[in-house]
Amino acid sequence: MLARTIDLDSGVDEALFAANGIQLNKINRLDAHLTTQTALKATVIGLGSMGLGMAQSIVRGGIAVSGFDLNAAALETLKHGGGETAISAADAAQNSDILMTVVVNASQTRAILFGENGAAKHMRRGGVIISCATMAPEEARRLAADADNLGLLYLDAPMSGGAAKAAAGQLTFMASGSPQAFARARPVLDVVAGKVYELGEAAGAGASFKMVNQLLAGVHIAAACEAMTFAAKLGLDLNKVYEVITASAGNSWMFENRVPHILEGDYSPRSAISIFTKDLGIVSDMSRREKFPVQMASTALQMFIATAAAGMDGDDDASVARMIAQISGLALPEKL
Numbered sequence: 001m002l003a004r005t006i007d008l009d010s011g012v013d014e015a016l017f018a019a020n021g022i023q024l025n026k027i028n029r030l031d032a033h034l035t036t037q038t039a040l041k042a043t044v045i046g047l048g049s050m051g052l053g054m055a056q057s058i059v060r061g062g063i064a065v066s067g068f069d070l071n072a073a074a075l076e077t078l079k080h081g082g083g084e085t086a087i088s089a090a091d092a093a094q095n096s097d098i099l100m101t102v103v104v105n106a107s108q109t110r111a112i113l114f115g116e117n118g119a120a121k122h123m124r125r126g127g128v129i130i131s132c133a134t135m136a137p138e139e140a141r142r143l144a145a146d147a148d149n150l151g152l153l154y155l156d157a158p159m160s161g162g163a164a165k166a167a168a169g170q171l172t173f174m175a176s177g178s179p180q181a182f183a184r185a186r187p188v189l190d191v192v193a194g195k196v197y198e199l200g201e202a203a204g205a206g207a208s209f210k211m212v213n214q215l216l217a218g219v220h221i222a223a224a225c226e227a228m229t230f231a232a233k234l235g236l237d238l239n240k241v242y243e244v245i246t247a248s249a250g251n252s253w254m255f256e257n258r259v260p261h262i263l264e265g266d267y268s269p270r271s272a273i274s275i276f277t278k279d280l281g282i283v284s285d286m287s288r289r290e291k292f293p294v295q296m297a298s299t300a301l302q303m304f305i306a307t308a309a310a311g312m313d314g315d316d317d318a319s320v321a322r323m324i325a326q327i328s329g330l331a332l333p334e335k336l
Contacts, residue, residue: 042063042064042096042098042187043068043093043100044058044066044068044099044102045092045099045100045101045103046101046108047067047068047074049162049270050102050162050166050171051069051100051132052069052077052078052167053163054166054169055067059083061188063187063188063191064084065083066084066091066092066093066096067083067084067092068087090119090122095124096119096127097123097127097128098188099127099129100188101129101131101132101133102132103132104133105135106140109133109135109143113143113147120147125151126151128155128181128185129152130175131156131158132159133158134158134278134279136285136286137203137208137211138204139207140156140206141204143203154177154181155175155177156176156177156203156206157173157177157206158175158206158207159171162257162271163270169194170193170194173193173195173196174206174210175196175199175206176201197209211286214280214283215294215297217254217276218279218297218304220253221317221318221320222299222300222320223300224254225258225303225318226321227241227250228242228321229324229332232325233328238263238332258317259318261316262332263333264335265335265336266335267316267322269315271317272313273308273314273316273317273319274308274314276301276304283297303320303323304320307320310323
């Protein structure tokens, strides 16, 4: 099945509004779309750097949202911005029509949804779960089956874009699920996404696309860190290296995004090393099952594992550069 992008303003009859002399910009298109919906309740479980921005985008979209996270500061931020907060995932999911899980992996997703006092059974029947964690395709298929057993729809919908795009409602979603699941999720997808790729009706397709993305992302981060430490070994001005490479063919999105962390000596985690030991580990497992070689991804995985072993598992993934610097006797910029 061919992938297609969905316009954010789909579902709005512009001709009807134009006939009444109303000029529609993006915002009042969204308002018009929402007024055609019955009152919805959305839930976001996991208010980290991505989930909090997504919940705030839902609030701005005029949809009631309840959030839960173990981080009290994140709950307070959501509450201050107009969202509701809950004392547990189950409490947040009470009578929810659309539930987004924005957590680290499949096991966390399963525990939240279907564990003891799981959130899924507290949703309205016919509601939709939007599962955003990066996971193996077979895990997504099992979660979809469990949702179906409870009379719920399921979207396998990992996303990409980072915290800034989450806050701006401009994430890219690689999603698969039934047409009914997409239709039910549309009001929330419209306000959290810049692009939604519909990648098939079966759960697992979205997860597979995300793993291809993560293979590239991990390799690009490792390569960027290797390149910058190589430049340091050559005695080059690292700021000038960044300027030159970002204007040259060797640039990548990850180089442009991660190298400033190295230049600033700031390894506070925007995306932690542990994310890529997990994700490239999934790529490795998938490649073994498929009997398909992924040599570059395997090398990158070992670089992330070495960084974790050096005590930087919870630090920013640009810390791969610190690991290389340590074993090479190099000095990198330090945070001022």
